Amino acid sequence: MMTIYLIQSGQTDYQGEGRLQGRLSMPLSAVGQEQSESARRQMAEVELTAIYAPDDEASTATAKAVAKGRRMKVRVAKGLSELDLGLWQGSTPAQIEHRQPRVYRRWLEEPAAVTPPEGESFEAAYGRVAEAVDAILARHHEPSGAVNVAVVAPPMAAALVRCYLGRGEISQVWSMVQASPDGPQRFEVEPVDQR
Numbered sequence: 001m002m003t004i005y006l007i008q009s010g011q012t013d014y015q016g017e018g019r020l021q022g023r024l025s026m027p028l029s030a031v032g033q034e035q036s037e038s039a040r041r042q043m044a045e046v047e048l049t050a051i052y053a054p055d056d057e058a059s060t061a062t063a064k065a066v067a068k069g070r071r072m073k074v075r076v077a078k079g080l081s082e083l084d085l086g087l088w089q090g091s092t093p094a095q096i097e098h099r100q101p102r103v104y105r106r107w108l109e110e111p112a113a114v115t116p117p118e119g120e121s122f123e124a125a126y127g128r129v130a131e132a133v134d135a136i137l138a139r140h141h142e143p144s145g146a147v148n149v150a151v152v153a154p155p156m157a158a159a160l161v162r163c164y165l166g167r168g169e170i171s172q173v174w175s176m177v178q179a180s181p182d183g184p185q186r187f188e189v190e191p192v193d194q195r
Contacts, residue, residue, distance in 0.1 A: 002140060002147045004133075004165065005043060005184040007066060008158040009059040010035040015155070018092050022085030022119070025056040032058060036065035042183045046148055048072065049140055052132075053152035054081040063152040074152075079132025080161070082154040086119025112170045122160070122170050129153075129160040137189060150184070165189060 010032030014021045028036060043066050052075045053063035063074040088096050097104040107114040115121040133151070140147045153161055159176035163169065165187040168176065 002137060002142075002149065002189045004136075004187045004189055005046065005048075005148065005150045006158060006161055006165070006187065007039050007043070007062060007150055007152045007184045008181075009053075009056075009062045009152055009154045010039075010065075012058050014090070020085050020088050020091055020093065020096070021082065021154070022089035022116075023056070023082055024089050025058075027057050028061050032062070036062040038182070039184060040065045040068055043150060044069075046150075048150055049147045050075055050136075051150040051152070052077040052080065052136055054078055054154070054157070056081065056154065059152050059154055063150070066150055066152065077132045077136065077151075079128045079135070080151065080153045080157050081128075083122065083125045083156040083160075084120035085116045087117040088119060108174065110171070111173050122173055125157070126160050126163065126170050129157055130164045133161060133164055 010028045012021060012026040012032055013029045014024065014026055016029050016031060039062065048070065051063050051067050051072060053059040055076050055078060059080070060074065067074055093104070103114060107116075111122045136149060136151065140149055151161060155177055156173070159173050160170075162176045162179070162185070163172055
């Protein structure tokens with residue numbers, strides 16, 4: 001049995017302003033640094049086998065905070081990257097709703113039915129995230145003992161990881177984004193060949 005500890009990346013200034021960051025790589029804000037330090041403290045007693053994160057700045061900094069004091073490097077898993085929001089990146093939801101009211105409302109009501117202009121669909125992102133999680137599970141499959149792996153991901157990608165590990169549907173992604181816990185979320189996971 002493997003335990004995955006899902007840790008959402010610390011907040012950036014863009015996210016604090018309510019902007020859709022998408023794939024834009026930004027540093028942690030002061031709030032994000034506090035969140036990362038809190039995640040480090042909460043994970044201090046957990047013996048980790050590995051820590052994975054995508055290569056954006058906030059996720060990397062969060063993962064490095066969790067790795068601090070451990071003899072391990074953060075492993076890059078690009079499949080855990082945030083949803084590519086294309087032309088919507090950097091905008092506020094209000095700006096998008098003003099420019100494309102019907103499209104934006106449909107994106108909220110049926111996330112799998114809308115792809116942001118020049119961006120990535122939730123369906124494509126879900127497939128990418130699921131593939132990354134499965135690769136982590138396959139890499140650390142140990143039938144004889146417990147394995148603990150930390151997975152750091154930005155908000156929408158973390159919601160897709162929650163959907164995947166919790167056997168949820170893409171239609172639940174917004175509730176998964178809003179249900180993001182203040183600290184690491186624990187998932188007991190069967191090996192890939194038993195899922």
